[in-house]
Amino acid sequence: MFENYLPIAILAGVAVVLAILLMTLSRVLGPYRPNKTKLDPYESGMDPVGDAANRYSISFYLVAIAFIVFDVEVVFVYPWAVSYLDFGPGTLVSMIIFILELYVGLIYLIKKGALDWDLKKGMFN
Amino acid sequence: MDYLHDINAFLPGVIVALAGLVTITIDAYKNDHGSIYGLTVFSLLAGLILSVMDMFGPVGEAFTGMITYGGVSAFGSSVVLFGALFCVLISREYLSAIDHEYGEVYSLLLIATAGMLGLVSANNLIMIFIGIETMSICLYVLAGIIKGQKIGAEASLKYFLLGAFSTGFLLYGMALLYGATGSLYLTEIAEGASSDLLFIAGAALLLVGFFFKVSAVPFHMWTPDVYQGTPTTITAYMATASKSAAFVALLIVLSKMIPAETANWAGVIEVIAILTMVMGNLIAIVQDNIKRMLAYSSIAHAGYLLVGLAAGTPEGYSAVLFYLFAYTIMNIGAFGVVAYYERQQGLDFTDINNYVGLGFKKPLMGVLLSFFLFSLVGIPPFVGFVGKYLIFAAAINAGYIALAVILALASAASVYYYLRPMVYMYFKDPHKDVPLVRSGIVFRSTLVVLAALTLYFGIAFGDLHNLLSSFYTADWVTHLVGQ
């Protein structure tokens, strides 16, 4: 039974070895001149230090929310693309209609200013 | 060619969904509520006419058997579109009066309506799931549509959390039914039905999901809070269109998919019906807020409808359909009058105690509210009486004497809380002089039309009842089983 997991074990081993190897190589070969900014933890360009329960801009939520919708709708496109040859051009029409519906949503988002990063122009001014 | 046939079979839904998309686009480009409203009314009216015509047409399937058209589905679509149309007609004035008219309201109403049309036409569990969710997700948003209003946000959150919770049960039920029979088509599930645990558990979980949507006790907790917090005309929409859609779908599922011989659901429905009637009516008695009172009354009405389903006969099913239509007319009317009083300044007109002496100030509104409340009580010659009578007769004929007796007693108890606002309006002196704003012409005539319909269908119910009974003739049943 356990021999089924052999490839996974090999993959894990390769990953660990490769990670250690690359880190060692870059430390040995690369120049090392630290300063404060470089040593800061990276957090998507935001200030990483402060209260964990800090409130941050509503724009992050809006973009995240819009992202979820347009991201997940792709689950319908993949199966369609895989089986397109079996079903023929009729399904192309259906898919175009589906994408157009999403496009209406995108137009609405843009026009309402939900994607404006500048809050003074956006929908929460 | 096939495509055209399919689209033609679901034309009301296609029109409404398309109108939803167009209104979103209009709303994105310019702040023009007039044209959005016009388009909404037009598309709902067109859909209503088409689905009423469909009722007299043939019965069949489309989209590779995903949906059915004609018969019960056409009637369900008509009720849903009727409810949506009249709610939109009274919404505009109410929403602009409370200064919260958004174009999104109409788009969301249209898309929710399209979901309901899918739901009442469903012939496959996937379609039921999509229909219910399209409807519910739009309604979660509509409940909290008024920005910055605490009570609306609260209603929205409660509706959302409990609604999503019940979706889990609904979906699990579907999964188990699929596991038991290997199909998601209602008729194929009926063929593969058995008494093994998987099938029974699946059917039970599916029913839990449905009971939640139709707010049957003990799954009714969300109803009063949501109905109270939502803008009143939207509440009217939730209480009528969405409830009718869920009930028609429940009826389709019970009559088509779960054969009474394998899963003895009549007993379950019977118990739930008794609980719903008793609890709904008893708690309604102590309510001071008229929207909460109407919410508990809508729970009680769900109980009456479940009596018709428990009967399980063609007579019971057609009585349920008739009652849904009756309930839609009178409930939109009642919520409409409440919406009229509620927009007045000065006092909180959702509190029944503030209705004192209002009846003589605006005679028309007082009379209209009396019409709708009398009809909700079930007093002849209003349509509510006919609906209740048909369900009562169906229960008696199917041998459910106890259910029929409890229905009669519960209705008798309901007289108290329905008549209370009227007593306040006509038999008590006003305690404060509140100027009442005159309602607009569209608002008023919509309510008058509804009142006329409660009277018309209360007297001339024969044609509609015959039509509904004809859906369940012997031919129709063989047609279903034959597939």
Added chain:
Amino acid sequence: MISIDWFLALSALLFCVGMIGVLVRKNAIVIFMCVELMLNAVNLSLVSFSSHYGNVDGQILVFFALAVAAAEAVVGLAIIIAIFRNNLSVDINNVNLMRW
């Protein structure tokens, strides 16, 4: 070959974990995460049944369940933000303007 029973048992277990979470937790976002767990537990059942029967109907329902879950997440997060802006908290014990 693992028998389908194990998948169904795992799915039922996950569903119950989600259900208990909804019932006992007080934070609206955690409740919502538990609901998502319930939906995904069902998806596991559907996929196992689908592979058991060798037809794709169940998997199609899974696609729609995913899309619906995403739509619910969008609407739910927006509602929870609205509640937070009103109450400065997402504890459902503070959401108590209406009772009975």
